[in-house]
Amino acid sequence: MKRRSFVKNTVLGASGLGMASGLQATTRNRSLADKPFNLNYAPHQGMFKNHAGNDFVDQIHYMADRGFKSIEDNGMMKRSVSEQEKISKALVDNGMDMGVFVVDKGGNGANTLAAGKQEHLDIFLDGCRRAVEVAKRVNAKWMTVVPGNFERRLPLDIQTANVIEALKRGAEIFEPHGLVMVLEPLSDTPDLFLRYSPQTYLICKGVDSPSCKILYDAYHMQKNEGNLIKNIDYTWDEIAYIQVGDNPGRKEPYTGEVNYQNVFKHLYEKGYKGIVGMEHGLSEGGKAGEEKLVQAYRKADDFL
Structure with missing residues (x-):
């Protein structure tokens, strides 16, 4: 059963x-229900489909039973209004929080804010406005933004200035609502403009808004720069959201090289009260793989 x-x-x-x-x-x-974790880990849709079935709402109920206090859903903006409302109700019923979702067309290879082009800016700002309505509907606070690719025909500092100016305009949309766009440096391809945590820190300082902060994804940062704990400390005052995944493989803790128990302990000791998004896959399939996932987080969370 x-x-x-x-x-x-x-x-x-x-x-x-x-x-x-x-x-x-x-x-x-x-x-x-299982006891809550020390940190606020957030699974996503599909992580517990073998135990809870394919319906996301049923999965949310199961996540709550296993001790999780939040979810995240990158594709929330692409869901229907009725789906968003059902998910929001399930979160409220279980006393859970909504983590990040991605700003639709907020920046990608075809829409790069580094280029300084008005048509790219217009697409980005339209996504920000629509994200506000979705955030209200699902009681979210954080939205992921990726500025897109390099515009290699321009000097790097000019590209950086273009990104900062575009993000200032986005922050103007989010700030009156108390919402925060979190910038995520990525490792997926060297064509991406935003790749390092110090680079993202510089941009956040340039935007100078409580609505523009860092999403520190330890999986991507382990690939791009390593030295996780020290770089978290360097950029701490601009970090608003954490995501994780072990490397190599981008699976749960204890499948790669990162000592996540030490990382989680460090976050806890720094007083981090935010969400830790489980932005990764599972190393094994079926119910056994899902149970392995839970136990990996129990082990990594056992730092007190």
Whole structure:
């Protein structure tokens, strides 16, 4: 029997026998759940499909039962309004937070903010405006932005200035709503303009807005620059969001070379209260792979 079905049937059975009030049933439901983690790890859709089924809402319920307190969903802006509302309700029902989603057409190879072209800026700002409405609907605070590729016909400092000016315009849209675009340096291709945490730190300082911060993805940064803990410290005052994945392979902790227990301990000791997005795949399939995922995070989270 699925874990969620067991919880549900237990509560219904107690209610039918007159052994518990609705409040007691809710308490019993929670007592069957795994304990919360020390940090706020956020899975994404599909990570627990073998235990919870294909429906994302059912997966969210299962995630809550396993001790997770947040989710993230890169493709949230591409979902229908009804889907967004159902996901938001599931999060509220489970006392969970919404992590990042990606600003649609916020920057990619065909729409690079480094070029300084008005048509690229217009596409980016339109995505920012639409992201505000989605954020309100799903009670989100953070939106991922990638500025796109290099414009190699321009000097690097001119490209940097173009990116800063575009992001200032985006921040003007987000700031009145208390929303934060988080810039993610990536390792996917050397054509991407934003690749290093100190580079992203410089850009955030140039934008100078509470609505423009760093998304520090330790998987990408391990590939591009290494020295994770020291670079986290260097850029700390501009970091608003963390994502992780082991390297090589981009799977759960303990499948690669990163000592995530030390990284998580460092974040905890620095007082990090934000979300740690589980931006990676699973090293094994089926229910066994999903259980391995949970236990990897339990081990990495065991730093107190």
